[in-house]
Amino acid sequence: MAGADERRTRQDLYLEISRELTDEEVSDIRGYIGGKQLPTGSIQRATAQEMFNMLERKRILKKGDLSFLVKLMESIDRQEFAEAANEIAEQESEDKGSAEELEALITRNRVLLTKRLQVSSLFPHLIERGLLLIDEKEDINSKTTTQGKAEALLDLLSRQGKCTPDVFMEILKLGNHEHIVIQLRDVLEKKGYSCWMDITKMGGGDKLHAEIDRGIRQAKVVISCVTPNYTKSDSCQNEVELAYRLKKPLVPVLLEKTAWPPEGPMAMPFAQLLYIDFTKESKEHPWKGAKLNDLITSLEQRLKQ
Missing domain, CATH: 3.40.50.10140 (Toll/interleukin-1 receptor homology (TIR) domain)
Structure with a gap:
C-alpha cells in the first residue's frame, strides 16, 4: 500500500488487491468476467492484477472511470477496495486535462515520433515511473518493425492516460540523449x-x-x-x-x-x-x-x- 504522503495510483491498488484477495475471491472474479469482458482461456491462470491490466487494454477500465472495478469489488464484498477505486477515479478525473494534452501532443507529432522513436531505450524509464508493465513491454516487442513498436507504445500511452506531457518529454530526452x-x-x-x-x-x-x-x-x-x-x-x-x-x-x-x-x-x-x-x-x-x-x-x- 502507498505511504500516507504518497499519491495512490491505480497500479498501487491493483497490486494491493492482487496480494490481499483469497484464491476463492480471484476465482469469483474470473467467473464474473470470463466469457464476457475477457476470454475465459486468457484468465484461467491470471492474477487479479493481470486481469485488471487486460481490462485496461480492452478500455473497460479507463482514465477517470473505474466503475467496473468498483462493481467487481462489490460483487465479492470488498467494499474497502471499491471505495479506494472511486477515490482514485476522482483523482484521475482531476488530471484528465494533462492526459488529453499528451494525446494531442502525440497526435500532432505522430509521423515524426513513429519514425524516430527508439522504443527499447525508453522501456527502463517508463517502467521505473510505473508507466509500463512487463507484459505490456512484451506485447510492444512482439511487433515486427521499429515503426510498429513505436505505434504500439504511443497508442498505449494515449490510451492509459497516466503520463503527462512534461514526463513524456523528459523520458524522450533520457531515451535518446x-x-x-x-x-x-x-x-x-x-x-x-x-x-x-x-x-x-x-x-x-x-x-x-x-x-x-x-x-x-x-x-x-x-x-x-x-x-x-x-x-x-x-x-x-x-x-x-x-x-x-x-x-x-x-x-x-x-x-x-x-x-x-x-x-x-x-x-x-x-x-x-x-x-x-x-x-x-x-x-x-x-x-x-x-x-x-x-x-x-x-x-x-x-x-x-
Missing part, C-alpha cells in the same frame, strides 16, 4: 559558435523535413552524436547521407560504444573519419576537459577547410 546534445549546443554557443539542431523541432511532416534540409545545407560543419540507436534511425541515416553528399565536414562524437564504422548506410560517410570518444565521460555532463578540447580543435580545423 537529447538532453546531452542540448548541453553540447549550449557549450558551443557560449564559446561563440552558432548552432542548429533538429531535435528541438517538434512538428513533423514536410515542414520538418524542409527545416532539416535547410539546416544541413547552411551548416559549415555537421557534428553527429553517435549511438547504436542513432545509426539505426532512418531519419539520422538520411541526414548523414545528405551531409556527405553535400560534402559537409562531418565530426562524429561517440556517446555509446558503437561498431566503427557503423554498419549500414553510415558506413561510407564515416569510414575514413576518426571519432571523438565520449563514452567514458560523465553520462550527465560529458562536455568538459580534454575530450571537449579535442572536439573544439576538430571543429576549428574543419571550419578552416
Whole structure:
C-alpha cells in the first residue's frame, strides 16, 4: 500500500488487491468476467492484477472511470477496495486535462515520433515511473518493425492516460540523449559558435523535413552524436547521407560504444573519419576537459577547410 504522503495510483491498488484477495475471491472474479469482458482461456491462470491490466487494454477500465472495478469489488464484498477505486477515479478525473494534452501532443507529432522513436531505450524509464508493465513491454516487442513498436507504445500511452506531457518529454530526452546534445549546443554557443539542431523541432511532416534540409545545407560543419540507436534511425541515416553528399565536414562524437564504422548506410560517410570518444565521460555532463578540447580543435580545423 502507498505511504500516507504518497499519491495512490491505480497500479498501487491493483497490486494491493492482487496480494490481499483469497484464491476463492480471484476465482469469483474470473467467473464474473470470463466469457464476457475477457476470454475465459486468457484468465484461467491470471492474477487479479493481470486481469485488471487486460481490462485496461480492452478500455473497460479507463482514465477517470473505474466503475467496473468498483462493481467487481462489490460483487465479492470488498467494499474497502471499491471505495479506494472511486477515490482514485476522482483523482484521475482531476488530471484528465494533462492526459488529453499528451494525446494531442502525440497526435500532432505522430509521423515524426513513429519514425524516430527508439522504443527499447525508453522501456527502463517508463517502467521505473510505473508507466509500463512487463507484459505490456512484451506485447510492444512482439511487433515486427521499429515503426510498429513505436505505434504500439504511443497508442498505449494515449490510451492509459497516466503520463503527462512534461514526463513524456523528459523520458524522450533520457531515451535518446537529447538532453546531452542540448548541453553540447549550449557549450558551443557560449564559446561563440552558432548552432542548429533538429531535435528541438517538434512538428513533423514536410515542414520538418524542409527545416532539416535547410539546416544541413547552411551548416559549415555537421557534428553527429553517435549511438547504436542513432545509426539505426532512418531519419539520422538520411541526414548523414545528405551531409556527405553535400560534402559537409562531418565530426562524429561517440556517446555509446558503437561498431566503427557503423554498419549500414553510415558506413561510407564515416569510414575514413576518426571519432571523438565520449563514452567514458560523465553520462550527465560529458562536455568538459580534454575530450571537449579535442572536439573544439576538430571543429576549428574543419571550419578552416
